Amino acid sequence: MYRLYRLLGTAALAIGCCPTATAQEPPEPQPPSIACAEPVALGAAAADRAAWDKATRRSRALRATHAHATGYGVKVAVVDTGVAAHPRLHMSPHADMVSPDHPRADIDCDSHGTVVAGIIGMRADPDQDELVGIAPDAEILSVRQTSAHYRSPQHETAGNLANLAEAIHAALDAEAAVINVSVVSCVSPADAATLNTRDLVAAVQRAEENGVVIVAAAGNTSENCSPGDVVYPAHLPTVISVSAVDRPARGLADYALPASDSTGLRLSADGDVPVALSSTGSGLATGVYADNQQLRQYLGTSFAAPVVSGTVALMLQQQPHTSPAEIRQRLAAAADPARGSFDIHHALTHLETTTLPDETQRSITVTTAEADPTRGRVAMMAGLALAVIAVRAIIRGWRAGPST
Template sequence: MRRILTGSGITVMCACAVIPVCAEPSPGRLPDPDCAVVVPASPADVPAPDDVPESLAVAHRFATGAGVRVAVIDTGVTPHPRLPPVIPGGDLVVVGERREDEPPLPDGAVDDCDGHGTIVAGILAAHPSPDDGVVGVAPGVELISIRQTSSRRAAKTVGAGGSLASLTDAINLALDGGARVINISLVSCLPPGTADRVDTHDFDAALARAEEHGTVIVAAAGNKDERCPAGSTVLPAHRPTVVSVSSLDTARTIAEYSIDGPGPLLSAPGRVPLALSPDGVGFTVGLAESSGPREFEGTSFSAPVISGTAALLMELHPADSAAGIRARLVGAVDPATGAVDPAEAVTHLPADYRGIPHPVTVTAPVEPPDGVRARTGVTVTILLCAVGLMLTIRYTARFRLRRTGRHAGQ
């Protein structure tokens, strides 16, 4: 899915700070004509239990992201049996009016009517199952959902949300909720020539606050289209403390739709053949549209691979700063494509490891007691005397033998 938000959207009408509570997995969302329709997966689409990606199988021997809290700033995350309990972290969408006979809506943070945030969360944190080979990059994390935009729930007179101001509020909500990793798969795109005219003071302050908290922010690099042409400034991806993630089209090529960023190149697959369904049960292979099924593809779905990998590294290196985790990610990438492999990342030894001072303890030799030293001296003296006596006897015998030989010759 290639969903890009403009940077000149509405201002935030309200920001709801929600006390973190866990939403129980839903048995399935009731049909809602306002929401996106997904294409259910067939049994043939679901990998067998022994088809878990090798990279994840290896990585999970070292870490699963346990104890690391990750915030997904997106269109909401529908609770799903294969996800960790979803913690509602806030809803920044002004919901449109509903008729009195319509059922009440769930908390906005756990209402993914757009079919986007749940896909992202599944890539990042799906739990394994003995029945199939589906698993997220970091299935042990704690998951916070913050709804920052929705093209289907928002009031038409207000818009979808997704302004730079609401993104700023969402980052602060995530930090208030204790997030150590923040995944942002929705971006604010400033076309060429417009970035200098946008006030980013509050936004940059939120990024600085994340850095102080040791929180890593991972964001989609953005997808080129008429609203976000090449050369655009993409926020937050183009900020120096943010990990920008491009999409891989193949194992060796970056997708043409990925917008180039000023920082280090990091990438992950952008095409998702199978995802957790935003209906709350089962799997999906795409969105049903009038033109036919549309698969999930874009930098939105590359970002959670890197967010999950950052969570694995945080579990292994809890004392690292945000800059330290970023350095570990960058140090382990494929130099040609920037591809991040979770197994490579968690087992990678930094290139400067040999240059890092390591304390070495040298134990001084222990002086022997005086009695031992005296006995040792006596023993050595006796041995030397014995050797000297043997040499004297041998020399004397050879001298006599020579004299005997001379007399015999005479």
């Protein structure tokens, strides 16, 4: 997950006002306050080979699933730090809250949103490898909502709950069917009780009313995020909250906060990324990146949430008119009730067998007399009985002789 730095914005933009970068002549990007993160390119080291093998196994496990759906025709908005333009993504830059005057939602200085997008929609390179995302044919909409690298005391234009609401509205205006939010804000229960979240709640409600599914990271434990904290937007009603599990034990990861149960649904997925899309070029990166002179891992609930978002995209390709509530019901039916982990193929193909059809769709089978074998047998038996009675009457009359 990626932390939102401020809770409240000083101003709210009108819905749909957010500028979109033009494809022909994108504006020059604004220089970041802090040097951009640098993903470590995938090489030939033994550790890289192990990561490659792990990523390949995951991709191969998706083959059966992709025979049913690949996310084609489904738009998934990634509300994050931007998504870098990459040849292995079908990506459209849409809105930029970090640099609204010079919008570049196709730049990811934090090397976070690109990785999230790759988990959802990375396409295979037939000439090099078979690595794919959960929904490789989905269209990714980039909404750059926050960045740690464009921050300074003089530059605080993004990363608060107010423009998180704007980001969700922007995704809805772009007709996204799924919105992935791997940025979070953690507050104590006492602070949450006094926090004005009206705009964010309204944005989430608009998504639900428009049939759009919102998936959010549950949050990672840190000095800014503790167990028991209220995590936005994951704790809001109707938002699918996703925690992270460790392999092979499949228990919740030590770093992960449990998923909120505000919807009655607790989900979890793999939170590690063995091989990622590079945010600085056209290639692939290991699960490690350099940021502010420190090596960090692509590890967290940030990268578990897009596993669920990609799965929802597959579901919506199969059944485009499925409501968010029905999506949540299907995921709940496929998930482990203890940890919330689930198998993607099972979630896609599982249907609730106990669900009764709507009253207007129920039908009663009417069997005509001609086609009812039971009635035919009854009629035949009755006829035989009458014939036997008649024969017996004739015999009795014959034996008695003529009457005198």
